[in-house]
Structures are given as structure tokens and as C-alpha cells.
Amino acid sequence: MQARLISFLKLFLPFSIILFFIQFALVNYVFKIELYYSTLAIYAFHFLATFLIFLFLVFVHKTFSDKTGFAFMACSLLKMLAAVLFLLPVMLNDTPNPFQDIVAFFIPYFLFLIFETIYAVKLINTK
Template identity: 60%
Template sequence: MAFFYQVWSIYTFHIVATLLIYLFLLFVNKNFFDKTGFAFLAGSVIKMMAAVVFLIPLIKADVNDPIIDVTAFFIPYFLFLFFETFFAIRLINNR
């Protein structure tokens, strides 16, 4: 079975997005501690929009079974979202 996206491209997207959100949260937590939760929400919304943009070629393509490809994308998406949430909670609770 061949996926629409290469597995490495899916994980590269998730790793880069998560790393950018981590760095953004660290910056906001250091400079504007009381806005860390809002920064996490903003980063999550931007990541969701980036995921939709990433998946547009899959949506527009004529794929026989897109559910498998979407599942291959969203299982790691929610795993990385869990790590981001855990990190954000630790940042907020440390002060």
C-alpha cells in the first residue's frame, strides 16, 4: 500500500510545527508570562490551518481511499498536540 504523502514528510511537518510552537511558547513565557495560554491557543490554531494547507493536495487528488492517508496524518498530529499541551501546562504551572 502506498500513501499519498511520504511518511517522512508527515513527520517532518509535525516536528517542525511542534518545534516552532515550543520556541514561540518559550519566548512568550519569558517575556509575557500571563499570555502563555493564549499563545498556546494561537499556535494551535495556526498549526490547524497549516495542517489543512498541507492536506489540500490530498483533498483535491483522486485517491481511492483517503481515510487511510488522513489517519496516517492525524494520529501523529494528535500525539504531537498532546506533547505541546503537556509542555504548555508545565510552562504555565512553573511560575
């Protein structure tokens, strides 16, 4: 388990940091957009959710290896629910342009989801 965690973090940390700085530069310096949530808060959500999902998938794969795919689908559903709850204040508040906030959240959401999916498939294919 420790070897999987280290190999995951070797790619996940640089992936997260690079994406964070790209979005931070685009939001604050290129487009100069004021968002409801800071870029740091958005990436903290994505980083924490993805890391916890990976840890849970490794645990499920270790104990019930045939249920890893189902666990990934359940975690993805819960992450989507958490994303809606995270964005609920943006949608309920009188923010001037909530579309920008939603796009700033969901572009990294799908990039992190692709990253999760790649590692979930790697876990499922290991025998």
C-alpha cells in the first residue's frame, strides 16, 4: 500500500501544483476575475477529495479487490454531491456572474476526475 501511495503522490503533487499555478495566473493576472471562492479553496477541495478517494480505493482493492470498480463509481457519485454542496453558496448568492465561478471549479474537477480514473483503472487491472 505504501508503494502505491508514493507512486501516486509522485505524480499527483506535481499535477496539482502545476494546475493550481496555471489557474491562479489565469484568474488573477490574465483575465483578472474575482471569484466567490479563491483558487486555493477550489484546489484544496479537489486535492483532498481525490486523495481521499485514492486512499479508499486502495483500501477496497486490498480487502475486496473485485469491488474496486463499484467503490470508484460510489466515490465519484459522492464527490459530485460534494461538488454541488461546495458550489451551492455560489448558486444561491447574488454573485454577479456565477458562470465564471462554476467554470473555474469544473475545469479542474474534470482534470482531477481523469487523474482518478487513470489510477482506478490501474488498480483494477493489477492482479
